Amino acid sequence: MAEGKIEWTRKHLLGLRELSREEIELILDTAKSFAEVNKRSIKKTPVLRGKVVVNMFFEDSTRTRNSFTLASRRLSADVIEFTKKSSALSKGETLLDTARNLEAMGVDLVVIRHNAGGTPKLLSRSIDACVVNAGDGFHEHPTQALLDVYTIREKFGSLDGLKIGIVGDIANSRVARSNVYAMTKLGAEVTLIGPPTLMPPIGDLPVKVSNSFDDVIESLDVVNMLRVQFERLSSNPFPSKREYTRLFGLTEQRMKRAKDNIAVMHPGPMNRGMEIESSVADGANSLILKQVTNGIAVRMAVLFLVSRAPE
């Protein structure tokens, strides 16, 4: 495994805000060695043999779920898929009841996706199993951000001094939050780009904010286009899709003003033609499919590390 300078001590991965640069680098280095495994013809390693992982998804996400399932299987774990459309008190059973029941079945790791911020933390306080946050409300999505920085590091060697733009619905995006923590800790300069109606209070976060994509596009080394989450928008924060695309879409025209080797990223699923034009999403600068590939190795690293954490 990776020759980390530090020891991994966390039993849960709830978010990246509390992680140090060293811890993030340890995950990335560990992921790199797992990526090697994924290139072999038999893509399996026995490190989680005998362990049980449950994927608790309270929100649709085929992509993230498949990635976690594959990651668990490649580590030789048994995987339970648990799906529930909504949470809260349905049939009188609470989330914690459900989790305690699963734990009674001998679950060692819980991967949880939930539409309410903070639920993984709530869970980690109440059960003994390791908890991995697979996205909670608009709080954090740590493994997505880890695979993003992994992919950037793969292309540029390091994030130090890179100029990264995160574009779109920052207010409702857990990806944006986790990205900010990971990217800035690894030395990148991050600019959040979007209309003020989609920009939350940023307090003392070490980022810049711009309401003009055109003002900053030329300076960027990486651009991460967020998905506009119409399902989360209670009222329209912008007048029309057309206007949004004109102001904040990654169009071919806008790409002409970008650096030649700009890296184009998107956490998916994309609203093609809305926040990103198809030709750009599938173009030479796009790392979008790379992100998906790297997601498995990164999640293997996370599951491996938390499962090995001292009690």
Place this chain on the structure above:
Amino acid sequence: MGNKINTNELLIKNGRVIDPLNEIDSVCDVLIEAGKICEVGKPHKELPEEKVIDASGKIVCPGFIDMHVHFREPGDEEEETIRSGSHAAVAGGYTSVVCMPNTDPTIQDETSIEFVHRMGRQTRKTHVYAMGALTKDRKGVELSEMGLMAGAGAVGFTDDGTGLQDASVMRKALKYASMFGLVVSQHCQDNSLAGNGVINAGFNSTLLGLPGMSPLAEELMLWRDIQLNKSIKTKYHAQHISTKGSVDIIRRAKQEGIPVTCEVTPHHLLLNEQTVAEYDTNYKMNPPLRTEEDIAALKEAVKEGVIDALITDHAPHLQSEKELEFLYAPFGIIGLESALPLFEKALIEDGIIEWSELIAMLTCRPAEILGINDTKGSFTKGKWGDVTIFDPEEKWQIDVNKFISKARNCPFHGWNVKGRVSCTIVGGEVRYSSERN
């Protein structure tokens, strides 16, 4: 209430008697005869030992009045009942409480007001009053039967739990209520701004990824109501205010002579929004916990007398509900049994005010807002013999497992505090004693 003949006699000796209304603060005795206050000072009359309470080293004051509690009856008796709530109230030194009408069914007619009174009387602990809904089903559209409820003994009207959104309905409500001289109590919250917020809006809500509730949601409705009341001039009361902006608005309105009173809870004086960081739903309340700046402004307002009443907003919930995800768990915490030492911590320990001012906000001032000052809130001769005796120095640790309330949703569990109720007397009868319990 209290239509039965009362022969209770009691002599409370050697306590530090504080009666803010009558500006009494001295070591003396309080004599109760026939359940009513008879004499304060050095009564010549002596009573047999079993009718004498030695209050040496303790503060003796008019019984506390909490003008904002939720006893969940009718409808959610598993959370709390008027009975269990009343037991909790006297344990916290409260001799009168006012139940909010947001029960299921809503308290909005004569029968339900009478029901609350009857359950309170039968329990024989604290006096239990009720406010009626301001609008039918608290929907904010049609006025409730305020006159009939007033006749049944309602002490005010409120749609608490939610604010009355429509300005023209609110104006009508204020005008109509002015006929009865009863207070219109508002949970100030503009829903269009509050949205689905569950914590204070701001950077903290960015970090936690929880929808925020803007302070402006509270302030805008408060400001609107005060403007509406400028010409109507009826009794208007802002419930559980929580922001610096609200304090500024109320201070100004009072200076301009527009009738407005307000109340504040212990949690908004002691806890800031950062406490939510662990997603512990015991910190989920409405209005949400705000910033240190807001807390400082509330304390300053207490000092200046801009705050009229101290309340608990005692809001019991089932453990299973509070175990839900932060977004889905209900708002509210309980507070009757821990209120006194928490107010002590927030206001006395910090040197903001003295005991007599704190007691005023727990006794004569709410009594006046509620219009029950003819019988409650002071030691004036002839008032009900409602007395709270507490040791201001006694140190103890708040333990929710020892609460009498049915509920346990309290963020102050484990806090080391000072000041403890030792005896609560209602109508000359000892209804709670820490030695007995």
